[in-house]
Amino acid sequence: xxxxxxxxxxxxxxxxxxxxxxxxxxxxxxxxxxxxxxxxxxxxxxxxxxxxxxxxxxxxxxxxxxxxxxxxxxxxx
Numbered sequence: 132x133x134x135x136x137x138x139x140x141x142x143x144x145x146x147x148x149x150x151x152x153x154x155x156x157x158x159x160x161x162x163x164x165x166x167x168x169x170x171x172x173x174x175x176x177x178x179x180x181x182x183x184x185x186x187x188x189x190x191x192x193x194x195x196x197x198x199x200x201x202x203x204x205x206x207x208x
Contacts, residue, residue, distance in 0.1 A: 134177045136178070138182075139182070147170065147178070150174045152170040152174055155168035161197055164184070165179060165193075167197065168180075177201050
């Protein structure tokens with residue numbers, strides 16, 4: 132897996148815990164309520180978390196575009 136996106140705080144926490152992630156080093160806010168970071172622990176990949184109540188119809192599309200850009204450039208910024 133080269134990146135990860137999860138919506139909903141409890142869902143994101145459960146999935147990240149299952150992958151052995153102990154924390155996230157925050158790097159950016161893609162849009163209000165949508166955080167980008169790097170996972171810390173057994174797995175080190177870019178991760179985007181989005182609270183369920185945030186975003187609009189295009190939020191997930193923008194998240195995927197950002198993660199693809201990170202994969203292509205090899206950097207979070």
